[in-house]
Amino acid sequence: MEFENLLLELANNGVLTITINREDKLNALNSATMEELNSAFQRVYDEPEIKAVVITGKGQKAFVAGADIAEISELTQMNGRKFAERGQEIFAQIENCPKPVVAAVNGYALGGGSELAMACHIRVASENAKFGLPEVSLGLIPGYGGTQRLTQLVGKGKAFEMIMTGDIISAAEAKEFGLVNHVVPVEEVVNKSVEIIDKILSKASVAISHVIDCINLAASGNDGFQNEANAFGNCCGTEDFKEGTSAFLQKRKPIFTGK
Template sequence: MGFHNLKTNLEDGIYSIVIDREEKANALNAQTMQDIEGAFQEVYDNPEIKGVLITGAGNKAFVAGADIKEISEINYMTGRKFAESGQEIFAKIENCPKPVIAAINGYALGGGCELALACHIRVASENAQIGLPEVSLGLIPGYGGTQRLPQLIGKGKAFEMIMTGDPVGAKEAQSLGLVNHVVEQAELIKKAETILRRIIARAPLAVSMVIDCVNASQTTDDGYQTEANSFGNCCKSEDFVEGTKAFLNKRKPVFQGK
């Protein structure tokens, strides 16, 4: 599938998505959002894709925000639709049954921060700056940032970041739990791929259910029931039989995702 503003590549089960608007600091315009939605539909539909790595072109910006020219032209009605559409696309990422890692290679601001928040794991380069500066434009985050940021770093610090609009550097982001790892720029993609390879070597159905259960802890009244149901479903899978047999026979399991 071809995209206007993305470069994609599938190798050894890892689907790499590069937001390719380097001249615009990889800002999220309407076409790019449409491309991201299409790329994740491919992730859902293609069984050869086992995990996703998403990053930005160049070494200065992951995504430096939304396209301000487009935003300046919206009103109340179109603004609501703008936010709802973005929320729907990013929910597709958050609920993706395959692991998604954001490799944050510089500025991740506004919609770029929200994109990273929707991913399951975040790895940042040392030059990363992460924040939600929408209040400086008379706006608030609209793609889920007010909901996901407090889940990761707590209500108080989320209030401070969103209401001041001030970004945090990579090391502070790591100390807050906003990113999992901080590495040198040259090691960023390698680190993200290493984590993905470790995950996709595990049982795919179990990994998918982990995503469901962790998300349920924030979105349902009884995440424990989701966990119990998912545990039961794992127990009737072929992967469970293979995993336990492999352990008892002291060999590596060969999972089929069944």
């Protein structure tokens, strides 16, 4: 499938880089771009040669500077709810992806951009990155899951402050509050993301997929202990489990096959 608003590049190690390619619009998310993200992640789910994903924005100024305001301004109460629900579905697809997804935040991540970054499993920010959910300035609230994921990541009090004031924070502040994992120079943001993914990909892929599921369940406020026990048991039935424990006992590096 050809994309108009995304650039997809699959490296030899199985890492798919998805670049939001609307630099002249500061990579703002319109409905067409959202649907392309949905299609791209269907490929991630379906194609075994794709092992992990890095999401970034074109250029060094913006990751995603928000949603398309001209498009949003036409919403009504009825289709506004459907608009938000569709965005939540697409970002949930990213959050629940069984393969690791890292956001390489290379500049402004505002509104829907912050929401996209928060839907990823790990966030690496450039030193010039800015984060914020300024929707209240438009008479709106975050609609793609921002009220929920920001609260999970930074806590209730800070989420109230950021969303109700619409304040924009620096990458350093975002790291301090737990919104991002690492802050690096802008030219290193993708490389740092790939470095983290390479480390993850050296582990057992079945176990990693269970980790994603269990942590997402915990973050949703549900009791995930039984789910964790079930996943642990499933891991014990895999070839990777036998290989990992054997390699440890034999004092050698494991060779995982994803089975």
